[in-house]
Amino acid sequence: MQLRNQKLEMDAFLQERAEVMQTWPTGKDVDFEDGVRYQLALPDSKRFSNVLAKAERDGKTLSQPRAGVALVDEHIKLLQFLEPSCDLLPTTIDAYTRLNHYEKAAEGIERSVAAGTSLLNGFPAVNHGLAECRCVVEALKKPVQVRHGTPDARLLGEITLAAGFTAYEGGGISYNIPYAKKVPLERSIRHWQYCDRLVGLYEERGVRINREPFGPLSGTLVPPFVSHSVAIIEGLLALQQGCKCITLGYGQAGNLVQDIAAIRALRELGHEYFRAAGFDDYALSTVFHQWMGGFPENEAMAFAVIGWGSAIAALAGATKVIVKTPHEAIGMPTKEANKQGLDATAQMLNMVREQVFPQSPIVEREVELIKREVRAVLAKVFELGDGDVVVGAVRAFEAGVLDVPFAPATCNAGKLLPVRDNEGAVRIFEAGRVPLPDDVLAYHSEKIAERAKAENRAPAFQMVVDDIYAISKSKLIGRPR
Numbered sequence: 503m504q505l506r507n508q509k510l511e512m513d514a515f516l517q518e519r520a521e522v523m524q525t526w527p528t529g530k531d532v533d534f535e536d537g538v539r540y541q542l543a544l545p546d547s548k549r550f551s552n553v554l555a556k557a558e559r560d561g562k563t564l565s566q567p568r569a570g571v572a573l574v575d576e577h578i579k580l581l582q583f584l585e586p587s588c589d590l591l592p593t594t595i596d597a598y599t600r601l602n603h604y605e606k607a608a609e610g611i612e613r614s615v616a617a618g619t620s621l622l623n624g625f626p627a628v629n630h631g632l633a634e635c636r637c638v639v640e641a642l643k644k645p646v647q648v649r650h651g652t653p654d655a656r657l658l659g660e661i662t663l664a665a666g667f668t669a670y671e672g673g674g675i676s677y678n679i680p681y682a683k684k685v686p687l688e689r690s691i692r693h694w695q696y697c698d699r700l701v702g703l704y705e706e707r708g709v710r711i712n713r714e715p716f717g718p719l720s721g722t723l724v725p726p727f728v729s730h731s732v733a734i735i736e737g738l739l740a741l742q743q744g745c746k747c748i749t750l751g752y753g754q755a756g757n758l759v760q761d762i763a764a765i766r767a768l769r770e771l772g773h774e775y776f777r778a779a780g781f782d783d784y785a786l787s788t789v790f791h792q793w794m795g796g797f798p799e800n801e802a803m804a805f806a807v808i809g810w811g812s813a814i815a816a817l818a819g820a821t822k823v824i825v826k827t828p829h830e831a832i833g834m835p836t837k838e839a840n841k842q843g844l845d846a847t848a849q850m851l852n853m854v855r856e857q858v859f860p861q862s863p864i865v866e867r868e869v870e871l872i873k874r875e876v877r878a879v880l881a882k883v884f885e886l887g888d889g890d891v892v893v894g895a896v897r898a899f900e901a902g903v904l905d906v907p908f909a910p911a912t913c914n915a916g917k918l919l920p921v922r923d924n925e926g927a928v929r930i931f932e933a934g935r936v937p938l939p940d941d942v943l944a945y946h947s948e949k950i951a952e953r954a955k956a957e958n959r960a961p962a963f964q965m966v967v968d969d970i971y972a973i974s975k976s977k978l979i980g981r982p983r
């Protein structure tokens with residue numbers, strides 16, 4: 503395999519860059535030096551990394567919505583409407599752009615103009631191009647992040663970073679496995695090495711750009727060790743290309759102890775692996791995603807899900823929380839619904855802020871469990887790659903050592919089966935080929951057996967199905983009726 507975890511050579515990068523910039527006409531407006539100047543002229547208050555660093559110092563959890571519509575003016579109005587209710591802003595990119603279908607995005611823009619409303623599910627930043635993207639950044643006081651789901655996000659990165667966005671979400675694994683069916687993992691990882699290298703070039707010029715691997719993956723009963731393993735790998739890949747500001751993410755599972763432990767373990771493991779790889783000059787923060795699975799349609803019930811996620815984010819000490827809306831079950835939120843999600847979140851964060859979750863041996867035990875699981879998986883990843891984490895990651899997916907539940911990618915084994923235990927923590931029902939220690943597997947089985955006993959049924963796939971729909975039907979655990 504040619505792909506390795508090595509900093510891309512400058513010559514090769516520049517040659518590739520010339521090709522990337524030609525894939526759509528707006529690429530020609532981007533000039534790296536001009537992008538650096540523009541970034542350096544931004545006030546500190548608009549730099550994502552500054553706001554994150556301050557929150558880390560203050561022990562505060564920041565809030566961030568998702569939001570994006572087809573047209574520039576409407577997108578600006580939307581973000582200006584949300585800005586007073588949150589700490590960090592997004593620009594959520596539409597599905598055509600995520601697939602590099604810029605012709606389709608162009609049609610979507612035209613049809614949106616004609617319809618007088620957005621007919622895209624996000625902001626098509628590549629089609630709008632550099633100047634229009636700068637209009638977005640300039641219309642706002644708070645930092646803006648690009649949030650998407652793009653296996654090949656090279657041109658999107660070139661345009662938005664030169665336009666003054668100060669954070670970039672995604673990664674070669676986390677924006678492939680849960681999003682694409684047939685994109686080879688080697689290819690998406692290679693394309694994300696490009697994105698990370700680009701961020702690294704800005705860093706070399708004194709421009710700090712936050713990089714956030716997408717934590718929740720499929721958002722469906724993902725055990726913490728699975729998403730943590732991927733997050734740490736993507737963090738390592740980003741650091742290797744010269745990124746310096748990393749936010750590792752995790753999607754709420756629903757059990758208080760497991761979720762608090764997961765954020766703690768994520769932060770500690772992040773430092774452990776980054777330092778072991780020889781990195782010390784980096785900033786690390788965490789993001790907690792409010793429940794990413796199915797939501798109740800009833801808006802009052804949806805607010806309870808949002809509130810619970812907000813409370814846990816604050817108690818866990820996450821640096822930021824990504825906020826859902828009461829429209830989650832229906833589809834794209836109105837701007838009012840989006841603001842309601844933020845307001846509910848802010849109320850909860852403000853009430854929980856000063857409270858500290860007490861030292862607890864139960865949380866401690868869960869932290870240790872997650873750490874042992876991640877270490878077992880990552881040890882195998884490094885072994886499979888003969889020490890190279892990129893080679894190892896690709897082989898680990900082939901071997902089912904890295905296995906994301908309910909992900910569409912054909913290169914993902916899909917053999918690992920999670921299920922909730924009797925308190926709603928996500929446990930391993932079937933490990934597939936994931937190399938967890940025997941005593942860890944025995945513990946998971948024990949916890950699942952407890953639930954099976956309480957429900958008077960044998961552990962079976964039906965439990966998993968029941969769990970997937972439980973929260974949308976107002977429960978955490980999918981109990982039999």
Ligand code: 5AD
Pocket residue numbers: 568569570571594623624625826830833834835
């Ligand atoms: N505006 C608001 N929310 C969005 N999501 C996706 N695109 C947008 C957008 N343009 C949300 C979905 C889901 C999550 C994955 O992202 O509603 O909550």
